[in-house]
Amino acid sequence: MTTTSLADEVGRRDHAAWKAPNEAAYRRRERSETTVLAALAVPGLLLIGAIALTPIAWLFWLSFRSGSDFTFEHYERLLHPTYTLTLQTTFELSFLVTAICIALGYPLAYLISQVRPRLAGFLLLLVLFPVWTSLLVRCYAWLVLLQRRGVVNSWLQDMGLIDAPLRLMHNFTGTTIGMVHIMLPFMVLPLYATMRSLNRDYMRAAANLGASPVKAFWGVFVPLSFPGLFAGIIIVFVLCLGFYVTPALLGGGRVMMWSMQIERNVTYHSDWGAASALGVVLLAMTLAILWGVGRLIGFDRIVGGR
Amino acid sequence: MLRRPATETQITHGGRLWLYVLGGLTLLFLILPSLLVIPLSFSDSRYLAFPPPGWSTRWYEAYFDAIEWRDATAMSFTAATLTMVISTALGTLAAYGMHTSQSRFTQLAYATFMLPLIIPGILIAIGIFLLYAHLGLNNTLTGIVLAHSVMAIPLVVILVASSFKSYDMNQEMVARSLGASRPWAFLTVTLPQIKTSVISAALLAFITSLDEVVISLFIAGGDKATLTRRMFNALRDEIDPTIAAISTLLILISVFLLGLTQLLQRSPSQQPTPGNEPSPRQSAKA
Numbered sequence: 001m002t003t004t005s006l007a008d009e010v011g012r013r014d015h016a017a018w019k020a021p022n023e024a025a026y027r028r029r030e031r032s033e034t035t036v037l038a039a040l041a042v043p044g045l046l047l048i049g050a051i052a053l054t055p056i057a058w059l060f061w062l063s064f065r066s067g068s069d070f071t072f073e074h075y076e077r078l079l080h081p082t083y084t085l086t087l088q089t090t091f092e093l094s095f096l097v098t099a100i101c102i103a104l105g106y107p108l109a110y111l112i113s114q115v116r117p118r119l120a121g122f123l124l125l126l127v128l129f130p131v132w133t134s135l136l137v138r139c140y141a142w143l144v145l146l147q148r149r150g151v152v153n154s155w156l157q158d159m160g161l162i163d164a165p166l167r168l169m170h171n172f173t174g175t176t177i178g179m180v181h182i183m184l185p186f187m188v189l190p191l192y193a194t195m196r197s198l199n200r201d202y203m204r205a206a207a208n209l210g211a212s213p214v215k216a217f218w219g220v221f222v223p224l225s226f227p228g229l230f231a232g233i234i235i236v237f238v239l240c241l242g243f244y245v246t247p248a249l250l251g252g253g254r255v256m257m258w259s260m261q262i263e264r265n266v267t268y269h270s271d272w273g274a275a276s277a278l279g280v281v282l283l284a285m286t287l288a289i290l291w292g293v294g295r296l297i298g299f300d301r302i303v304g305g306r
Numbered sequence: 307m308l309r310r311p312a313t314e315t316q317i318t319h320g321g322r323l324w325l326y327v328l329g330g331l332t333l334l335f336l337i338l339p340s341l342l343v344i345p346l347s348f349s350d351s352r353y354l355a356f357p358p359p360g361w362s363t364r365w366y367e368a369y370f371d372a373i374e375w376r377d378a379t380a381m382s383f384t385a386a387t388l389t390m391v392i393s394t395a396l397g398t399l400a401a402y403g404m405h406t407s408q409s410r411f412t413q414l415a416y417a418t419f420m421l422p423l424i425i426p427g428i429l430i431a432i433g434i435f436l437l438y439a440h441l442g443l444n445n446t447l448t449g450i451v452l453a454h455s456v457m458a459i460p461l462v463v464i465l466v467a468s469s470f471k472s473y474d475m476n477q478e479m480v481a482r483s484l485g486a487s488r489p490w491a492f493l494t495v496t497l498p499q500i501k502t503s504v505i506s507a508a509l510l511a512f513i514t515s516l517d518e519v520v521i522s523l524f525i526a527g528g529d530k531a532t533l534t535r536r537m538f539n540a541l542r543d544e545i546d547p548t549i550a551a552i553s554t555l556l557i558l559i560s561v562f563l564l565g566l567t568q569l570l571q572r573s574p575s576q577q578p579t580p581g582n583e584p585s586p587r588q589s590a591k592a
Contacts, residue, residue: 033488040403041415044396044459051456052422055433104332111329114313123333125568130336132564134517136537137553141339143545144346144354151342151356184336203313213317242426245519249541259428266432266524279429286426 056283063276074277083261083278090258093172093247094240097179098187101236104180105187106229112188113195124192131185139249142178143169146250170252178250183239187232194228195221234293238286258282340557347550354547365551374536375552381526382516382533385447389454389515394508396455397462402492404463405470419463422456427520430456435524445528453521458511465510469503502570509563516559 063074077083112123130138145151146168153165168174202224206216244259251257258278265275312319319326342356347365349358369375400419404412422430434453435444443449473496481491497504522532533552540546 034407034409037403037407038409038411038415040407041400041419044400044463045415045418047396047452048418048422048456048459051434051437051452052425052430053418055437056425056429058436059429059433104335107325108329108332111325125564126333126337128564129561130340132513132560133340134534134553134556134560135519136517136534136541137343137556138340140537140541140545140549140553141343143541144550145339145342147354147545149353149355151354154355181336181339184332207316213313238424242428244428245538249538259426262428262432263523266435272436275432279426279432282426283429286424290424 056279059272059276059279062272063280066273074273075281077274078277078281086256086258086261089256090241093175093179093255093257094237096176097183097240098233098237100176100180101183101187102229102233105184105191105232109188109191109195109228112192120196127185127188127192130181135182135245136249138181139178139246142174142181142250146174146177169250171254172251174250174252175247175255178246179240179243182243182246183236186235186239190231190235191225191228194225194231198224230293230296234289238289241286241289242282340553343550343553344557346547347554349547349550352547354545354550365547368548369551372548374531375533375548377529378531378533378536381447381450381530385450385454385532386512386515388447388451389458390508390512392451393455393458393462393511394504397459397507397511398466398504400459401463401466401470402496405467406475416463416467419460421460423460431521431524434521438525444525445530447530450522450526450530450532451515453525454515454518455511457518457521458514461510461514462507465503465507466500469500473500505570506567509567513560513563516556 064070064072066073108127112120112127115123143150147153148165148167150168152168153162156162157165168177198221202220203216206220207213211219242259243257244263247255247257248260248263251260259282262275262278262282265271265278311317312322345358346354346356348361348363349355350360350362350364351358400415404415434449434456438444438449441449443452475496477499478488478491478496481495482488486494517534518532519534519538522535523538526532526535537549537552540549
């Protein structure tokens with residue numbers, strides 16, 4: 001790159017004097033320098049490889065082992081109703097949370113993209129605040145709010161909307177509320193990034209050509225915001241699939257997610273065969289979704305969110 | 307005011323009042339629950355009624371008096387500080403190396419760095435648990451720091467790599483043509499100009515470690531339990547108001563760190579990066 005151009009430059013200047021040996025020397029130096037620079041990434045890669053990737057390869061191996069034999073039994077066991085039901089719950093919850101995040105996140109991102117930059121910066125800060133707040137703090141807040149004699153129930157009763165306290169936590173409802181709260185910023189931020197950068201002249205053109213505001217919004221603005229929307233959907237959905245902490249706390253053991261089955265098999269049964277098979281399936285689902293969507297709209301857009 | 311056009315298509319502010327209301331309510335939904343914990347932590351009652359029947363600092367006293375909470379806090383902060391140092395150093399080094407070398411190896415390396423964000427947290431957690439069981443690293447500070455560093459390095463790489471995109475590498479070339487060595491040119495010319503991103507990345511690494519739950523649940527037990535592990539177990543059993551006090555302190559730390567990153571971005575030396583690449587942070591926790 002830059003190194004090359006500089007080397008070329010110097011090489012050209014000294015061309016007359018000692019062209020051949022010099023050029024070769026510069027090439028060699030450039031190559032060795034590139035190697036040294038590339039090597040700077042090695043310590044980090046080694047750490048990730050050793051701590052995160054090696055054990056996952058090991059789990060993959062374990063998922064096909066029974067004693068010293070090769071087996072599919074751990075995967076066959078996943079067909080048991082316990083696990084298929086868990087899979088169903090996991091997908092239902094993930095779809096529901098993603099849908100609510102779109103419903104709440106799209107208008108909010110749209111609003112932030114429409115206001116003056118200073119105000120937008122402030123509103124964005126409000127969206128970022130939950131992201132920087134500890135996950136457990138937010139789960140705790142919801143436990144306090146949603147419990148039987150919690151804030152939400154007492155307010156609803158005071159207003160006369162309900163007679164008896166509603167069951168809001170340790171069930172599907174509480175888990176959904178908690179997860180939407182955690183995931184919403186990851187819908188809003190990529191959406192906002194796309195909406196802010198799209199060309200407003202298209203909206204003017206649509207209005208100028210006689211489209212009603214509603215038609216211009218649905219016909220022009222929404223399609224232009226699709227990259228951000230897709231990015232948000234993928235991030236939220238994939239995070240939901242493997243989510244552990246919030247369902248474990250707010251579900252109170254009644255909402256069984258795929259990740260919780262993994263934890264159970266390790267903690268209570270020390271059943272590494274089942275746990276690793278569950279883990280491999282989860283990873284496969286995650287990668288399949290990312291790969292599929294990556295082929296559709298380009299992977300950089302998902303990762304970068306723009 | 308409400309009659310003034312608000313958009314290119316001449317919708318008035320009044321005509322989209324519903325949008326302002328809906329957006330406002332959604333923001334309240336995002337912010338309010340966490341903030342509600344703060345007054346609750348000063349309640350004098352065991353029952354978390356709102357508004358609290360009376361005020362006291364008994365839950366803070368309960369927190370500071372309990373040796374297991376104090377130990378867990380010290381453990382978490384030690385681990386977070388060490389994680390910050392290791393992941394910022396390794397991540398910045400890697401981002402610089404990948405940006406300047408641009409070999410075929412670069413793209414593969416970058417993808418590998420992103421893997422800890424893509425792989426579900428629970429899977430990484432049981433993997434590390436399995437590995438550490440064989441290495442004897444479970445329930446050790448070393449083990450916790452290495453595991454947290456793996457989760458933090460990708461975030462550092464993303465932030466620092468994105469700052470290189472807007473940095474003109476020729477400046478370093480100038481320094482070198484004037485006689486500086488490559489490391490010296492990096493330290494004196496490049497690093498001061500990307501320092502905003504590096505510091506932001508360090509803060510993100512710190513909070514990633516401090517808030518990490520899933521891996522810590524498996525590998526940080528016994529007397530090496532982190533704050534998050536103790537909190538998680540306490541939350542599973544009962545809703546103890548001591549946690550409200552701890553939560554309030556954690557919220558203050560979050561606000562402080564978030565404010566710090568915002569102040570850094572305001573400094574004119576660097577373009578602000580709205581959106582803040584937030585996605586990775588959460589996936590580390592999910």
